[in-house]
Amino acid sequence: MKIAIASGKGGTGKTTLATNLAHLLSQKFPVVLADLDVEEPNSGFFIKGEKIQEKKVFRMIPEWDQDKCVLCGNCQRVCKFNAVIKLGEEILVFNQLCHGCYACSELCPQNALPMTSYEVGKITEFRQNDLHFLEGRLNVGEEQAVPVIKETINFAEKKFAPGILRIFDAPPGTSCPVIEATKDVDYIILITEPTPFGLYDLKLAVEVMRELKKDFGIVINRHGIGNNDVIRYCKDERIPLIGKIPNMKTAAETYAKGGLLSETIPEIRNALEKIIDNLRTLEVLS
Amino acid sequence: MKIAFTTKGTDWDSPIDPRFGRTDYILMYDEDKDVLTAIDNTDISEVAHGAGPRTAQKLFEQKPDVLITGNGPGGNAARALQQGNIKIVTGAGTMTAKQAYDAYKDGKLKSRK
Amino acid sequence: MKEIVIISGKGGTGKTSITAAFAMLAGNNAVIADCDVDAADMHLLLEPDFSHAEDFYSGFKAVIDQQKCTKCGKCKQVCRFDAVQKNDDSYTVTPMDCEGCAYCAEVCPAAAIQMVEQNVGKWYISKIKSQTEMVHAKLGIGADNSGKLVAKVKKEAKNVALQTGKDLILVDGSPGIGCPVVSSLSGADYVILVTEPTLSGFHDMKRVFELIQNFHLSSGCIINKYDVNVEIAEKIHDFCETNSVDHIANIPYDETFTAAMTEGKTIIEFDDGNLTNILKDSWKKILLLTDSH
Known part of the structure; x- marks a missing residue:
């Protein structure tokens, strides 16, 4: 099973959900988390672990x-x-x-x-108990993220047993990188904030998922601020609302220093457990 | 000496275009002959990718000794210009071509290699 | 005429809310340009009227003329992006996979492949509620968010400013470190970095600062939600000092930003207390700094 976590706009909690969900699930069974936001890979601030290996990513260019x-x-x-x-x-x-x-x-x-290989980024593999973490990183100055995303997905496919759960932290936006990161997954969680900006960008992300004919659900982050328009939108469009992560300043503070919210904030841990239950009901997780 | 300017117009009173790759015009001043010519670059300002190298190529064909511009070319264009041994002078982003020329002659603009 | 560009590197730092507030403070002396191509949200606060609209074309995709095609399969053979599909007895191009390299068109012996420029969205010149003009765009999904659109929006904003005799262009810049942000920065007189004191916010700000340095641009920094982690905020402060980035303001964590957004208002219209004062002072500072550079 492969699940991608995506959002139309950056800064809505994509990395927060991906890292916390992967960490929590890895206490139940083995999980692979791959950070595919290769322009700004930030999952590594939250997942610490033993470094297993590093692999350079190349692509072919003429010389x-x-x-x-x-x-x-x-x-x-x-x-x-x-x-x-x-x-x-x-x-x-x-x-x-x-x-x-x-x-x-x-x-x-x-x-x-003649075509020769040229280094554009790297993949680093870490391990923390049953959580295998892969970070794809594009070198500064490079503009094309897709080759690094593709290689990181390949790595996740080949290195681990087929049955293992894979969670992808996708890049933001609605262009090629996010399409590359989501086109072959089984399920996508779109994360948004319950605000006008959040809703507007969510609608664009939903359009992408429908174009790709993907199964997806929505999680609201910072639930409690803003208004109820996102909840109404989910109902009107018949999109499963699979979770609400409460808005708390302590969450922002924990995030700031690279901490995992599920460890220290019970309200957020409960919200994540509920998301896991809903994913089971939807048969995304067994 | 031949001096090139990135500009938004075709004469001495035209403002300098602070951008290199997507500049509207390249103005060429041949000091020895005292001739000013304008080269249209608007076709390149519309390309999606690689405006820098394309403009550098156009400039290269003119064989200037000095380029006077605003912010200075980005990495790709700078590499191409290096090939042509063109001296890059920046900081003229808010001047007209004439003002930029005078400022250069008075040594008031920064050179960058 | 001066151009001020606001960028952030990372999403969710409050860049667009802050830019919209500055747009209101600048009044009708500035033309506003929304170059945040991934999340063009500023229109939600500034009420544009979409009065002038034009199609935007960018990027090419290969299209095979089935009448001319001799089914030799050469196109499929050369395509490195698996964009050419063979279905039963015909060859077609999957637009989403096509990179527009035109290699197939180049080698097609029957000249059956055309490269067709893509209509990927629209760009607009609107009147907004501060009685000035805003140039903005709306792209379709999967569209090539290259520097071309950003360059177009900025160019049109400049034209409008020239025609209407305005002194200032205020640009909401693009996220990330790729081509769109490079295009946003090009031609700027002053750059404002909006960041937050989180490990990721600081990390992304440093990455985008490398670009600012490459362009030799003057810049200033606003630390939003500075009290979320005072220690990192201080590190950002030190970073600014070391790198000659003007420190413009610290803004506290405040959910009034969201409350204002929910009503479709900028902070300036919504709040008459602390936040508005900080933003007014910041804007004064920015104008002075822009003039002195």
Whole structure:
């Protein structure tokens, strides 16, 4: 079983839910938690554990071979991303702009742009008892998150037994990274705040899930602030509301210093247990 | 000496465009001939990706000695400009091209390598 | 004309609520630009009238002309993104998987593949409740949130400011550290970082500060919810001092932000106490700092 935790907007409690839920469940059975918010991976502030291994993530980019090149400029013509530019007598490759389509390389009449691997990020594996934690991290300066997300998911697939529960902390937004992180999971939990901003961004996230034809439910974070519009929306749209995490300043304070809320705040632990019960009723968890 | 400016217009009174890659125009001043020419860059300001390298390429073809701009080019464009041995002068973001030229001549703008 | 850009790195720090408050304080002397492409929420507080709308095109996707296609399968063979599907006897492109690289179109022997520019949403010029103009956009899902939209919104905001003789552009910037935020920063006269004193807030702020440094921009910092962790707030304060970032204000944890948002109001309209005073003082400071840089 694979569950992703996502949200339309950043800062609504995605990482809080992913880390606390994974930690709590790992007290019952083994769990894999993968942080796929590779631009700003923050789950690691909350899950400490023994470091098992680190693996670099590479992707393929062309590398100019000056000796073979006849400066015909075909590479620059076929590149739609302006990643290959002919400047005078030189061909420059801009790694960050390259999407790895191989067109320049394979269509070069001189074979002067062979593809080589290029490091764009890394995956680190940690273990804390029955909680296996994977962190995907994009190097600063890189713009394309998808290859690192893909590799981290692959790692989670291959390294662990098929039956083990996998929880993904997805990136925010509604564009390619979140689609990559959610397209192959069995269930998605969308987390939101009960405010106008929260609701507006939730609706966008719901649109994505419907487009991907995914099974999903909603958790309200900071329940008690704002208004009841999110609850009404769930009813109107017949989307299961699977949990409400209460609004507490102590939660914000615990989060600030990297603490797990389920450990120290009983009200939040209860809310999480309820989410687990609801996931069982929905047959997402056994 | 040939001096290039990133600008929002085509004459000496045009404001400097503080951006490099998505500048509207490149203004070229040839000091020896005392000729000012404007190169339209609006086609590139509309591209989704890689505006920096494309503008750098356009600039490179003009073979300027100095580029006067606002904030300075980002990483990609800077790498391309290095190739052309073009001196980059920044901090002219709120001036007109004329003011920027005078400020440069008076040594009031920052150079960056 | 000056351009002030507000960014945060991490989501949920209160950036948009604070920007909307500044928009009200700037009155009709500023054009507002919403470049927060992932979560364009400022319209919920500023009541735009969507009076001028235009389609926005970005990115290309391959489309196979079934009439011309000879079913040679070359397109499927070269595609590195598994975007070409063979179904029974025809080849089609799955738009969501297509990167727009045009390799298939390049090698198609029958010239049956067209690269079609995508209509991904709309951008608007609106009048808002402070009687000024706001430029904003609404994108469809899965749209390429590249720097192109951000550049477009900023460019239009500049045009409006020139036409209406306004001195200031106030930009709600994009999140993260990728292409959209780079585009948001480009051309800024002054950058404001809104952060919160949490481990993740501080971490993300440092990542985005690297970009500000790359662009050699002057910047200031607002620490929102500073009392949630005074120790980290002090560390942020020290970081600002060491890196010549102006410290603009500390704002306490206050649920009035949410209460105001729930009524569709900015803090300035909703609260006449402490928060409004802090924001008014901050705005004065920001204008002075922007002028002096």
